[in-house]
Amino acid sequence: MKKEILESYKGVRDFYPQDQFVLDYIRRVMSETCELFGFEHYGASVLESADLYRNKTSDEIVNEQTYIFEDRGGREVVLRPEMTPTVARMVAKKRRELGFPLRLYSIPNVFRYERPQKGRLREHWQLNADIFGAEGMDYEIELVALVREIFFAFGAKEEDFLIKINSRSVLDKIFNELEVPPLAAKSTLALLDRKAKISEEDFDEHLTRILANEKDAFLAALKHAEAEGELKNYLDEFKLRGINNVVVDSSVVRGFDYYTGFIFEVFDTDKANPRALCGGGRYDNLMKSLGQEPVPTLGFGMGDVTIRDFMDLRGLLPEYEPASKLMIMVLQDDPELKRAAFDLSERFRRANIETAVNYSARKFDKQIKTADKLSIPYVVALEDKCDLDKDEFTLIKLSDKTKHKLSFDSAVFFVTDSD
């Protein structure tokens, strides 16, 4: 049998306990912070009907990067590339029963078919937090405040990340005033999106090709919009609410077509990590595209891969701790001793101590090595059932290999107290 059968599918990840521990930590911090802001947890299947995505997200994503296939009944099915169409569909379906403003969050896995590279995999886990029925700047600021709080909860400082804001409607207004045709406007947005990834010369050359004579007027209008008017108001309002690491940046446009107003992206201030850490904005018309009345809505997404890189760069990743606090080692191949080990494990669990049992009856040193491999911090060695009857246990602390003769209650106290 070929070795490659042991590998995961290309571009997705196996989560061994050490990896899962980090993912669980990231998910827990995201969840707790969202809930602190009054967001409610929801979920949906990774499978969606392909119809949901047509004309809703950017063409690139629907056509080139989507996992799409026919099921056995001839239905076209998609592995969701993003969560926004799903949550919009769900809210549209029950809008009469739901209360607005409605704050929802989920941390789904999303799929893109692309060449795996640093920070970009075929599957990643992505926090999505959205507010439906959210008219006005206050919700936009709240959403950014939530993002900021998540970074703080991960242990980041204000100077570690920068929030870049912009507005699709401001850009649209400029395109209108300069009478830029829709296709050229779209190309310009795509070019702005790539601005940080290409050279200044390349940017300039492409922009000239798209906008020709209007290029200079466009750049001047952008500059003007960055300094005054709507975007300046946002900046002032953020400062008034104590959020200071915000700048206006007209190159922030977001990849999806559905944004209609305020948009933002968060960047690592360390240039070694140039990819956006998260982003979002207002998308008031997505419900309309589902055949429903429009609902003012905004939201953002934050992926686990980029966040993990950010934390890694700053030493913010938590150290692995297994669920098991204690391993009971059975040292004799004796049915009665094993039964006693079972009973003892039940006692420790009733005392809320996560307890594994090694029934293998292998040598002491070998079992200690197993506990070490599993990072289990404490071990109880069972050699003789009489020790149990005497209520006397040999507890070993793995970090320094010290042995302690203890009663059951003292052992519980010893293990619990060190948490």
Added chain:
Amino acid sequence: MKKEILESYKGVRDFYPQDQFVLDYIRRVMSETCELFGFEHYGASVLESADLYRNKTSDEIVNEQTYIFEDRGGREVVLRPEMTPTVARMVAKKRRELGFPLRLYSIPNVFRYERPQKGRLREHWQLNADIFGAEGMDYEIELVALVREIFFAFGAKEEDFLIKINSRSVLDKIFNELEVPPLAAKSTLALLDRKAKISEEDFDEHLTRILANEKDAFLAALKHAEAEGELKNYLDEFKLRGINNVVVDSSVVRGFDYYTGFIFEVFDTDKANPRALCGGGRYDNLMKSLGQEPVPTLGFGMGDVTIRDFMDLRGLLPEYEPASKLMIMVLQDDPELKRAAFDLSERFRRANIETAVNYSARKFDKQIKTADKLSIPYVVALEDKCDLDKDEFTLIKLSDKTKHKLSFDSAVFFVTDSD
């Protein structure tokens, strides 16, 4: 636009906050109990290479019920129908680094293409708990003890469920002794698996067709195995360890081909719920089928759909509580008041109170209705910034619509204390 675009894909579920709340509860109880037994959390992608499943699970599952498709690079990909091949692959890949006995659990979503019906959907969430490097009966009993503890943690009583045990090796021995050809043995297992779902006459007729003259000898051998020998030993050992709701049942065979010894299934004692609630067993040869040295292994699976039905039948489902404890209602469309609401929400959050804000400035009654729809238990009404300066808040308890004039600290105490 057609209404059906608002529906989820057939046979999968949307989890609105009320539904997600139940799923999260089920997942949390499963996780906590597994961790109490020293099982460590792992995960993997729902996408697997199709090669992993060939010749490993039962034919029915690979051929008829599997979601299988070609990716854009021509690779055959499967949406995992079960987790066992994945975890076996992962353990095989790193077996030198891992410590054994290795207890692992995960609660993945798994997919089957079949006609959706009660208790059977195309996607469900399934706890998988496995022990690798687990030789002997002690681990089998531990695994069943874990299953039992999960039921207890859900609030079930011992009389609510019955654990039926059997042994594949005992069945194999009977087939060998009676010289039943492999194909007939396989058909007999499939028939035993369906025994509870068909009439006694049908069972008898089918069995006669498969085993012909050996039928009576086979039934006698089954009866004998149920009462004596290996299976009787299991029963005695379960009783010695205080696990009493266990019976031997030779019709328990499990659907997968990879089981090699001890197997079990758990049933609701209420006949209104006839489907197995969970099951598992020993599969010592799965590693070998991956081209690795065999490892004694056992595990079980428990799905969220059947467990939910079980809990529903007994009134064990938890009542919905939203994450949000408090909603701040802004009652005037005043930028300064909104800014004050933002600041106040930050204060409540720092006091660990999950707080949503309604910036809509709609009428008092409408906003109260929103809070009711969202099931948020407390509301603070903000009409005038001066109230904040005076440190005087109107807190409304939604359950009885009582109003309380309170300072910030008292409001925090009031909301927190009622948890």
